[in-house]
Amino acid sequence: MTAEPALTADETPLLETRGLTRILPTVVPVTLVEDVSFTVGEAEFVAITGPSGSGKSSLLYLLGLLDRPTRGSVLIGGKETADLSSAEMAHLRLEKLGFVFQFHFLLPEFTALDNVMIPMQRLGKLSAKAQLDHATGLLADLGLEEFLHRRPEQLSGGQRQRVAVARALANSPDLILADEPTGSLDSAATEQVFESLQKIVDRERTTVVAVTHDMDLAARMERRIHLVDGRIDYDRRQ
Numbered sequence: 001m002t003a004e005p006a007l008t009a010d011e012t013p014l015l016e017t018r019g020l021t022r023i024l025p026t027v028v029p030v031t032l033v034e035d036v037s038f039t040v041g042e043a044e045f046v047a048i049t050g051p052s053g054s055g056k057s058s059l060l061y062l063l064g065l066l067d068r069p070t071r072g073s074v075l076i077g078g079k080e081t082a083d084l085s086s087a088e089m090a091h092l093r094l095e096k097l098g099f100v101f102q103f104h105f106l107l108p109e110f111t112a113l114d115n116v117m118i119p120m121q122r123l124g125k126l127s128a129k130a131q132l133d134h135a136t137g138l139l140a141d142l143g144l145e146e147f148l149h150r151r152p153e154q155l156s157g158g159q160r161q162r163v164a165v166a167r168a169l170a171n172s173p174d175l176i177l178a179d180e181p182t183g184s185l186d187s188a189a190t191e192q193v194f195e196s197l198q199k200i201v202d203r204e205r206t207t208v209v210a211v212t213h214d215m216d217l218a219a220r221m222e223r224r225i226h227l228v229d230g231r232i233d234y235d236r237r238q
Helices: 056-063 086-096 112-123 128-141 157-168 187-204 215-219
Strands: 015-024 030-040 045-049 071-076 097-101 175-179 207-211 223-228 231-237
Touching (some): 030 056, 030 071, 045 187, 045 215, 056 175, 056 207, 086 097, 097 157, 112 157, 128 157, 175 187
Parallel strands (some): 045 223, 097 175, 175 207
Antiparallel strands (some): 015 030, 223 231
């Protein structure tokens, strides 16, 4: 079953896949993702679910241009990515995409504020003051205004993951891709991170696509794409 796209007939999808397939070229080839096609519009909150080994994270890595498909394509804002160089893909990721992983990957020697500013420094579009103001605002919006100058080791698990969400938002991306963002958190921290992601969708009009094994969490997202053996089993709005 395929969900109707939340798009008008003349609207370009924010994210589109066409026959997306990833096969590992081992002695016995292993198919991770097979013939996956869907579109995602602005301000959607999409869960990717499925049993272990169903291809969820493999699909997310393809969507995030962190891996190249064996065949098929990923379009970001209508832009075909198949023929982009590695450098062009890296720039597109930096400018258009934000990532949140199960582990926060914050740099331990830097403060929360510094970690959020790093993507802005790499992109180089804002002045130093504008970067500082933007990072401060993002952290404040996520309830972390008291923790700007703390290093990751001085933060709780939920706080670290919210810093990671703020970092993902640093360059005002169109799309946030999250791989099990609450997988290592307790229920209270999970709720904090989920509310942060929901706020991004509602207020910033940013699209969030999140891999999760938490069915209660997935049920609260507006759309679910469920994978079985690398294929879409169903794609429906909730």
